Amino acid sequence: MTHKQKPVIGITSGDLNGIGLELIVKTFADARLLDICTPVIFANNKAVNFYRKTISESNFSFFHTREFEKINPKQVTIFNCWEEEVNITPGTLNETGGRYAVTSLEMAINALKEKKIDGLVTAPIHKTNVQSEQFSYTGHTPYLKASFNAKDVVMMMCAENMRVALVTEHVPISEVAKQITAEAILSKLAIIHSSLQQDFGISKPRIAVLGLNPHAGDEGLVGNEEQTIIAPAVKQARNRNILAFGPYSADAFFARGQYEKFDAVLAMYHDQGLIPFKSLAQGEGVNYTAGLEIVRTSPDHGVAFDIAGKGRADGGSFLQAVYTCADIIGQRAEYGEQRANPLRKVSPEVVSRLEDEKIEE
Template identity: 50%
Template structure:
């Protein structure tokens, strides 16, 4: 049975306590219409959110709870993951703030695994101050890849612009060594499947960007495009996947060529995210595709320079909530269609 909109439970991790996480979360749900779309549950502490309320003229009424089954639809629920007194220092990178950001994220992820929440939206963290003996991951995506089933892939989304990555948080001088036939095939297949089940695109068209300048110029400027990317693309195309490339990356976005495709796969982080953020910054969403659960986040970081000033733009976070809900519905519809038996008509015209 498909859930009613207001019954979709959106779990939210607070992000870096000294960043803009609390502010953009509260600003998103200041609009009462958002509470008609879903029921938010913020994994943090009511005192942290009350502190965030002071940074702007917030009218939010917070409903503090200690257990997930105490959620009230139509309210901004705050699940108290901790009761400790924390000194907040807006705008500062602090090890303690990173520790509690991870407490929030780990608790929210566990709730997602347990089906206590339907989707997860994560506020920005600082990848440096979250590191500890208990948490040694470059960021959200890598931890989710360990905890959830599937093959995680970073997919940046803004309306019909979707940019995925073959490699994400990998140093540039190591990118080429990570590109293998198996990896490229897996990423293309992950993108294809997510476009079908999460974005309701029946026959998605996918473009792959070359690793080297001019996509290697036939092997003159690096051989990875000719020897790794091109053979995989050809094989998958011949098997029925509408994948094309590799394309020279420099003019692909500026020429508007990306508009001809349902998704673009970049070879490495900045090759994909620089054009994406140039075109969509402040409205884009980071979606972790390929997993059995749904997680989205805004397309920006902790924004220490404006933290605590009440001037943060919450639109990207709001879009992350919208996208998570949309994908939840798309997956439900896809699962429903997949369960229905194919109806075959005989010459009489009667359905079997």
């Protein structure tokens, strides 16, 4: 696929009893989305119809198949991942919701590996009911990392006004400090730096790094990780031509709007980064997995069992996840073209002069 073509984007169902399928129906009821991508929903037409009936005045229409060759770029396609009847019970945490969420995800991953689709948007899963001998991961991110044999990945939350990445993800607070190492921070910074360049088109990205402790340790009074681990890691990153800064005190950093001066922020743990992000992103944040060979986004919320099946789910974040996925696929293609032909954006006059100089040599 070149950046001028419409990408084929796979959409997973998420937990069948959560708000995932409702969001999918609401999002792709707007036919204008077919101008930016060809959506392929990995689910089952009966499951999708179940939720279509819960939404009043929905213009959602689709074609269903089990053959990628039959995908029509002018239609929403349901790729039928199962044929059997499934009992859907909105708002219920049960084995059925998790099992079919994993089936949808596995088939989408296979399609990515076989290059049948160009990118992936994942609807929310519940981390408890997806657990099995085949799926023992704390979420999408570690599963994708294992599926594509990535050395490391970064959970990066994206919104129009900021990007917040994490060193540690879904780990207990009691374990966080043990996982904050210079190696971990350097690895995350390298991935963020590369992603900002190839996925977001920022040539010289600036990355802020937060401290672990209150007030970034107060010169060692309330913890010394900033002095012994984080600041040295930032210095090493600078030595590798990564424009990293910090460590900054997390509370003041967001309260004073300092994040606006940077292209991304690296937080040390989940709530340190996600509480300010979700507060400031105003319902349109997107979770992006940086460091993978493929493009994967998701909304920045969970299964929302409390409102599932009631037609009340807000599709803002899911819609942004689709846009972001399409944008990054296009940006990667453009970045690849630039690297293959660095003179592509140079004026014809400059190209001519450079070629003349080369001939004279």
